[in-house]
Amino acid sequence: xxxxxxxxxxxxxxxxxxxxxxxxxxxxxxxxxxxxxxxxxxxxxxxxxxxxxxxxxxxxxxxxxxxxxxxxxxxxxxxxxxxxxxxxxxxxxxxxxxxxxxxxxxxxxxxxxx
Amino acid sequence: xxxxxxxxxxxxxxxxxxxxxxxxxxxxxxxxxxxxxxxxxxxxxxxxxxxxxxxxxxxxxxxxxxxxxxxxxxxxxxxxxxxxxxxxxxxxxxxxxxxxxxxxxxxxxxxxxxxxx
Numbered sequence: 001x002x003x004x005x006x007x008x009x010x011x012x013x014x015x016x017x018x019x020x021x022x023x024x025x026x027x028x029x030x031x032x033x034x035x036x037x038x039x040x041x042x043x044x045x046x047x048x049x050x051x052x053x054x055x056x057x058x059x060x061x062x063x064x065x066x067x068x069x070x071x072x073x074x075x076x077x078x079x080x081x082x083x084x085x086x087x088x089x090x091x092x093x094x095x096x097x098x099x100x101x102x103x104x105x106x107x108x109x110x111x112x113x114x
Numbered sequence: 115x116x117x118x119x120x121x122x123x124x125x126x127x128x129x130x131x132x133x134x135x136x137x138x139x140x141x142x143x144x145x146x147x148x149x150x151x152x153x154x155x156x157x158x159x160x161x162x163x164x165x166x167x168x169x170x171x172x173x174x175x176x177x178x179x180x181x182x183x184x185x186x187x188x189x190x191x192x193x194x195x196x197x198x199x200x201x202x203x204x205x206x207x208x209x210x211x212x213x214x215x216x217x218x219x220x221x222x223x224x225x226x227x228x229x230x231x
Contacts (some may be wrong), residue, residue, distance in 0.1 A: 004157070042118075042203055042221030043158070055217075091157055101207075101217070103148075105157030 002026065004106035006092050012112045018080035021109045024073070025094030029104070031055075034067055034077050035091040037108070043091055049075060082113045116141040118222035120204050126228045131194055135225045137187040137204030145207040145218070149178050149189050152201045152224065161189070191227075199229045
């Protein structure tokens with residue numbers, strides 16, 4: 001079974017530029033999450049999708065961050081314009097529909113804002 | 115406010131030794147508690163998931179315990195190996211739904227474990 005795919009793995013941009021991250025979840029997983037992980041801290045939820053609908057985006061800085069999951073499969077997270085404090089690893093995860101809902105993470109996209 | 119506190123923040127042990135990582139939480143309602151292993155530069159990988167009724171759960175050399183009364187969990191690693199060097203993250207689900215799903219997760223900051231040869 002293929003895991004959660006993310007790209008790019010690494011991205012370096014200057015502040016005020018824009019960046020987009022892509023995620024393809026595990027086949028059949030209806031729930032998709034984007035997390036931000038700052039160095040030395042645990043992941044923080046940015047947005048949760050159920051199919052192509054948003055379940056929770058309460059911690060998404062909507063003035064600069066946006067995310068979509070148009071066909072209920074792939075998802076894109078965009079930052080525009082980027083700030084220095086956006087430097088972090090952006091993790092995509094998808095959830096199994098059974099039992100306690102095991103969470104499967106991708107390898108992450110590491111963003112450095114200069 | 116839901117919180118998950120982990121200790122120690124970092125730990126260095128010799129290969130072959132055992133160690134125990136601690137997790138205290140104040141998450142309500144409680145649905146399940148998870149331990150994840152995160153290798154440097156990789157995404158977290160699930161080790162165990164425990165619901166309210168489970169006191170202990172093992173995954174190879176990893177054994178997690180849960181005391182829902184005191185809201186404490188521990189992760190015990192037996193006969194450590196160099197490949198155990200990683201961050202270990204405790205995560206608690208506060209979802210009100212039965213089984214919890216992966217909603218309403220509160221993450222700890224992790225314990226950074228280094229195994230020395």
